[in-house]
Each structure stands twice: as C-alpha cells, then as structure tokens.
Amino acid sequence: MADDRLIIAGREFKSRLWVGTGKYKDFVETQKAIEISGADVVTVAVRRVNITDRSNDNLLDYIDPKKYTILPNTAGCYTVEDAVRYSCLARAAGVSDLIKLEVLGDEKTLFPDTAGLIEAAKILIKEGFIVLPYTNDDPIVAKKLVDIGCPAVMPLAAPIGSGLGIRNPYNLKILMESVSVPVIVDAGVGTASDAALAMEYGADAVLMNTAIAGARDPLTMAEAMKYAVWAGRLAYRAGRIPRKLYATASSPIEGML
C-alpha cells in the first residue's frame, strides 16, 4: 500500500483525511488535533483581520504552511461575485492557486448552489485557479464540474455540520463511477464509521471539521478518524465479500466425527 498516494492537479498528498480548522477551543487544540489526525491538507476561511485587537494570534503561526497544504475556502459566500472575490483575496493572502470553492444556496441547509458553483468555477479556472468544488451528491453536476476543468470534486455526505453520515450512498457511488477525477467526500461525517464507509465506497479522501472539533474529546476523535479513513481505504482496496442471505460455513465439514 506504499504507493497509495492521492494525486490532484499534479500535487501528491500523503493523507486521505483532510481537515478543517473551525470550531476548536483555541489554536493549540487546533494544532494538536490536526497533528494527531495525520492530515496534510488543512482548510481555512478568509476573513477581515481584527484591527482593534491585535493580541490575537495568527492561525498560520500554528499551522505551518511548509508542513501542510493550506486549502482556503469561500465559506459563507452565497453569490458568484462573493465567491470569486474571496478566492482572489485568498490567493493574494496565501501561498497557492488552490481554492475550495463554495457557493451556498441557503443558510438553513448550506447546500451548494450548483448553478452558481459551475459559473464561479468557470471564472476561477480561467483566472488560473485550481478549483476544488464543494458540490451536491449529484453525478451530473459533478461531471459538469470536471468537464470545465475541476481536477477533483467534493460532494457532501450530508449537510455541513449535521453529523448525519452518508445520507445517499447510492448517489455517491454513481457519482464516483461517473467521474475520472478524485472524489473527496466533504461535510456530514458524524463519527468514525461514517468516514470508513465513505472510503469503503471508493472515496479518494474525506474532509471533515465538526466531527472532530465538535466531539467531546477532539484529540481522541482526530485519532479515530485517522484510523477510520485508513481502514476504509484498505478495505476498499482489499475488496469486500459479496452479501449473501444465508450462511456459508468457514470451517470444513471434512474430518468431523
């Protein structure tokens, strides 16, 4: 399994668990959780600097961009214009052309506005961005995103922060079979088994935030997620046995009295 690397747009990633940096108690806990999770891709949001209180530390003082791939997102953007603006700000503030593109549809579900997503992705790809789109578990939309040049797609398992797990495994499976690029299941994971299941279905990676940061013990959950993603990936590669209705003995009859 040593050669089991994830490659997106020519970049190689060691970990198939990607993590967000929101909702932690403080930066020290954020740093520890990420380190324990083994993730090498870390998502961050773009916001105004607090100009009145400069005592606040900078997140990137804790998450070393030399050690981790920093993946800025357009979280909180509901229009194409905002998503493009935030992407450009992220690129100006940051280190690369990578962007996790979110164009949200409404505040209650935080479901993607897929029409806006495709439009924003087109603009950003033209501007030289490497666009990783947060999308619905819709295979047709995923195919369109790949057709316009997205080197990976990030379908949701369930609404962001809901912890509901994979609500539509069959759509997700069809989506994975429909596109030739890596599929990163993003959002909705609640616990380790959800992450393992996503990987067993054939996801190339899983991105999560709340499932770790919101756990009673985030550091232990970070460790659980590391093993879950790893176990799920190994099981996928090993190939599960077919489901059968009746028993098949695993001990031989021969040699019995």
Place this chain on the structure above:
Amino acid sequence: MEETVRIHVNGEAKAWPRGATVADLLQDLDIKTEQVAVELNLEILDRTAFAHRALNDGDRVEIMSFIGGGSF
C-alpha cells in the same frame, strides 16, 4: 489642506496621516504583510504595491487573512 485622510479600514471609519501608504497603515496597525491580502476600493493589491500606494480621502481598505474554518 487637512493633515489627515478619512478612510474606512475593515468597515471602520478612521483618520490617517495624509501621505501614508498601505504599508504604513499595516505597520501602524501592527499587521505583518505576509499572510494578509489588501483590497483597496475593491482592487486587490499586489504585496509589492503596498509601499507606494498612498491613501486618499474616501478610500475603503479591506485587510483579510486566514482564520479557522472548515465549511460554513
């Protein structure tokens, strides 16, 4: 001519010495230029431009950085 310019920084009304540049503003606010993006009247500035872009009356400056966030 007044000695200050009236500007908005991250939405807050501020008065700053006339002739100050974006780089001066960041320095006065104790903000390191690495890891921030600056938008001046909706135009995203290249870091190399910070030192020679002077602030004018009515300018709207947005100073943005990375914070913790997964999805939202």
